[in-house]
Amino acid sequence: MLPTTVVGSYAHPSWFYAAKELMEAGRFGPVDVEETFDDAVDRAILDQEEAGLDVISDGEMRRASFVWAFASRMTGLRDGGAPRKMGPMSLDMRNVQETTGPVGVPNGMGAVEEFAYASTRTTKPIKIPLPGPFALTTFIRPVDYYTDRTHLAEAFVPALNHEIRQLAAAGCKWIQLDEPATPGYAANDPHTAADIARLFNACIDGVTGVHFSLHICFGSFRKLPYAKKTYARYFPDLLEARADQFVLEYGTREMAEIEQWMSWAPDRELGAGIIDIRTHYCETPDDVAERVRKCLDHVPADKLFLTTDCGLRYVHRTLARQKITNLVAGVQQVRETL
Ligand SMILES: [Zn+2]
Incomplete structure (x- = not known):
C-alpha cells in the first residue's frame, strides 16, 4: 500500500564530483573509471535502500546529466555552442547541438547496461x-x-523502442519516459499532450509485461524550472498514452491541482511528487504525511504512489538522503492509520 519511489536521478557524493574532475584531466584509466561509476551506483542504491524506498533507480549515476549524456551517443549533430555565456546559470548556457542530417543513436542509449549492473546489486x-x-x-x-x-522527436522513437524492447527482454519490469512540459528553452515549439501521447505509444510499441510510467517535468536543471507549473492543459489528451502511471509534480506547487485527479485520470495510477527537489527546505515526515493525506482525499489508495517531484541530481547528497528518508517515514505514518 502506498509504494514509495523516486523519479530517477540521485545526488552525487562529493568524492564522485572529485573523481569526475580527475577523469576529465585524464588521470583515470578505463578500469578506474568503471570502478568509480560502479561505486557511485552502489552508493545511490544503498542510500535508497536505507531510506526504505520500495522501488529504486540506479540514480542515473552513469549519465553526465539528464539528456546531455546522450549527445555523445547521437549521430547527425554538430556543436552549436551556448546561446548565452554571461550571467546567472540556466539552461541556455549549455551547448546546443544543431542537426546536420538524420539523427540516430546507433549504439543504443546505455540503459540496458545500466539495468544489467543495477540488478546485480539489489x-x-x-x-x-x-x-x-x-x-x-x-x-x-x-x-x-x-x-x-x-x-x-519522431526521429528518436526507433532508438527508444529498441532500447525499451531490450530492457524488457533483460527483465526490466518498470520503465519510465520523462518528457518536458516544454522542451528546454524552446518556447517557440508548441508540442501538445496529444503529440507526447502519440510518441509515447510508439516508443513502447510491441512491449508487454512492463509497468510503464510517464513523467511530465517542469524542468530541474540547477533546480530551475522552465515551464508553466500546471498540468490542466495535458488532460484529457494525455490519456491517449498507454501509461500505467503518470508521475506529476505536486510538492513544488504546494499540492495544487491534486483535487482535479478524479476528473483527469481516475483509471490510472498517480505517482505523486510530494518532495520539492528545488528547495533546500527538507520536508519533515509530518509534512509528508499531510501531503499524502491530501492525495488520499482525491486519489484511490490503490492507485497512489509517492515520489519526489523530479530527479535529485541537483540536490546535495546529505539533503537528498534526508528527503527520501523523510518521504518514507511520512508515508509510513499514513500507512499505519489506514
Ligand atoms: Zn522532472
Whole structure:
C-alpha cells in the first residue's frame, strides 16, 4: 500500500564530483573509471535502500546529466555552442547541438547496461527512466533535415523502442519516459499532450509485461524550472498514452491541482511528487504525511504512489538522503492509520 519511489536521478557524493574532475584531466584509466561509476551506483542504491524506498533507480549515476549524456551517443549533430555565456546559470548556457542530417543513436542509449549492473546489486524492484523523444530534443536545434521539434522527436522513437524492447527482454519490469512540459528553452515549439501521447505509444510499441510510467517535468536543471507549473492543459489528451502511471509534480506547487485527479485520470495510477527537489527546505515526515493525506482525499489508495517531484541530481547528497528518508517515514505514518 502506498509504494514509495523516486523519479530517477540521485545526488552525487562529493568524492564522485572529485573523481569526475580527475577523469576529465585524464588521470583515470578505463578500469578506474568503471570502478568509480560502479561505486557511485552502489552508493545511490544503498542510500535508497536505507531510506526504505520500495522501488529504486540506479540514480542515473552513469549519465553526465539528464539528456546531455546522450549527445555523445547521437549521430547527425554538430556543436552549436551556448546561446548565452554571461550571467546567472540556466539552461541556455549549455551547448546546443544543431542537426546536420538524420539523427540516430546507433549504439543504443546505455540503459540496458545500466539495468544489467543495477540488478546485480539489489533485490529491490528497479525503475529505469529514459528521456522521452521530446526530452531528447531539449539540447538540439533543428537546422538541417528537420522542419520542427516534433519532426525531430519522431526521429528518436526507433532508438527508444529498441532500447525499451531490450530492457524488457533483460527483465526490466518498470520503465519510465520523462518528457518536458516544454522542451528546454524552446518556447517557440508548441508540442501538445496529444503529440507526447502519440510518441509515447510508439516508443513502447510491441512491449508487454512492463509497468510503464510517464513523467511530465517542469524542468530541474540547477533546480530551475522552465515551464508553466500546471498540468490542466495535458488532460484529457494525455490519456491517449498507454501509461500505467503518470508521475506529476505536486510538492513544488504546494499540492495544487491534486483535487482535479478524479476528473483527469481516475483509471490510472498517480505517482505523486510530494518532495520539492528545488528547495533546500527538507520536508519533515509530518509534512509528508499531510501531503499524502491530501492525495488520499482525491486519489484511490490503490492507485497512489509517492515520489519526489523530479530527479535529485541537483540536490546535495546529505539533503537528498534526508528527503527520501523523510518521504518514507511520512508515508509510513499514513500507512499505519489506514
Ligand atoms: Zn522532472
